[in-house]
Each structure stands twice: as structure tokens, then as C-alpha cells.
Amino acid sequence: MLSNGQGCWSDVARNAGLQRCGKSCRLRWINYLRPDLKRGAFSPQEEELIIHLHSVLGNRWSQIAARLPGRTDNEIKNFWNSTIKKRLKNSSTSTSPNKSNASDPRDFTGAGLFSMSEQDIMNLCMDSSSSSSSSMHAMVMRNRFDPLPMLENSHDHHHMPNAGAGLFNVSACMTQVGIGDGLFYGNHGIIGGGGNNIGLDQSELFIPSLECISIEEENNTTDNTFEKTNNNNLLNNINIINNNNNNNFVESGNYWGGENLRMGEWDMEELLEDVSSFPFLDFQVQ
DNA sequence: AATACTTGCAACCGCCTGGTC
């Protein structure tokens, strides 16, 4: 491969005299031999990015890998299945159902799901010393509720979660539908997942969804309460009430769109615009 | 020390897609 470059993999297998098919050679090259592969454990930044991307793309490992230089789809897939998935599962089971009304993934009428106001979010972004604060700000301006890790509501509003502090809850704020891996994603992120990852009670987590974002973008009302029903598949029967008075984000309606939703129906490029400005994307692969 | 169990990762398998004839 190094001397001849990528050509026909069956030729590679033949010319190398290997007892392998071209397909096997290709896999070996891609997953192991490629010189640009990044070895070693996943960094917290990579971990967060994977969770973020997975929430948008689902099990599209190759697309996720395309955004993680030096990592292969297989590697990411293994990492997800062996580490992240397990961690999210554990954290969801270890979360006391009494602490939140959101134990039922479809029940989002409970209070306390979100107590971070837009101003809080802005403060969080503006106070962040991260170089990404400007992009964060832009995102918040564009999508008042952005699928980004802005989850804490009371303990430490004014600091970005420390990227080095382990898995903070990008997962809990993201949306994924129709990707079955045993976790409740629903329309509103990984329900009940991940609270312990950052030492927060689940009830303290806001779980904004991409649907929320879409609705938000279309809704310019300044009224404290808005309600919008969208008839397309993605937003079917979702009503959102944004009550700024008590800073709670209360939602109601049919939250398990499930069958109505197909990843392919999403505008991936639009969704990934947010990914491209993900605050930790500016880390350098070593 | 021996055995059982768990974990992480590379490789395999089967399906799908796109190109060519």
C-alpha cells in the first residue's frame, strides 16, 4: 500500500501473496496498518465528540470516524459498544426514579427538567474562558437551545464542564431516534442516561432535542409561552411550552415519535453544522 | 497458583450500493 497506493484490493492480496481476500486486506489496512492511525486511548474530547456525533448520526460509524482524524469506524464502534454504551447504561440504572419525573421516556411533563434560562446559557458561554466561547455564543444566538453541553443548572452555571473531568453529559442533551442500542433516546435525548457521569442528578439535566431546535428556529415569538405543532414526520405532535418565568422547560405531547422518524429524513448537513462548531472540535489530533 | 469471568479489540460475516459490461 505504501509503495503502490490504494488500488484494487484483490490485486493487493494477490500481489502480496497473502492467503487473504482483498476485502480482508482492505480491512486490515484501514483498521490497523494505516500510518495515519492514532493509537492509544480516546481522549475526553474525543469521547465527548463521539457521543455528540452519535446522537446526531446514530450508528453511522464511518461518518463519525470521518470527523475524528486518525480513528477508524471500527475503533469508534468498539469504543462505543464496550465503554460508552455501558457507562450510559450504568448511569441510567443507577439513577433513582424518584429523583425525576422523567423515568418514563415519554413523560416529559415533569418539572425540573430544565432550569437554565437563556440568560444562563448566555452567561455560561460568555464566561467561558474557552476559545470556543464565540462559537458557542453564535450557536446560542442561532438556536436558543443548542445541542451542546450546557446542562448544569445550579451548581456551577458559569463554567463550562471541564473536558478533562470525564464524560459530561453531551449524551443527555442530544437527540437520537430509531437507533436501538438499549438506551432510551426517544425524541429528547438519552432519557435517564448519564446523570452520574458528571455527578449531577438526572433531574438537573436539561435534555433539549434537535426537534426543539428546529421548532425554536421557526418560532420567533417573544412571548414567554409558545406552543407549536408541526405536521411533518419529525415534529409530529410535539408541543413545547417554554416557561421563562420559572426557567423550567416543560414539554408535553407525543414524545415517542419512533416509527415516524427516519434518520435519512433529516438534513444531516444542517445538523452537522452544529457539530462543526462543537466547542471541542478545535483539539488537535496528535 | 489455578480457574472462572470479564474486557477490549481485531477480524469476520453478510448485506448493501454503485459501477461496469
Added chain:
DNA sequence: AGACCAGGCGGTTGCAAGTAT
């Protein structure tokens, strides 16, 4: 149009290494 092939992809398996008993 349909057969064939190569490549791409996601799910699954096998196994070595690590850990617990």
C-alpha cells in the same frame, strides 16, 4: 434490465489479556 464484482458499512464473533475469586 440484469448479472457480476469491488468496495463500504454495521453487526457480530473469537480470542488474548486482564481481573476476580
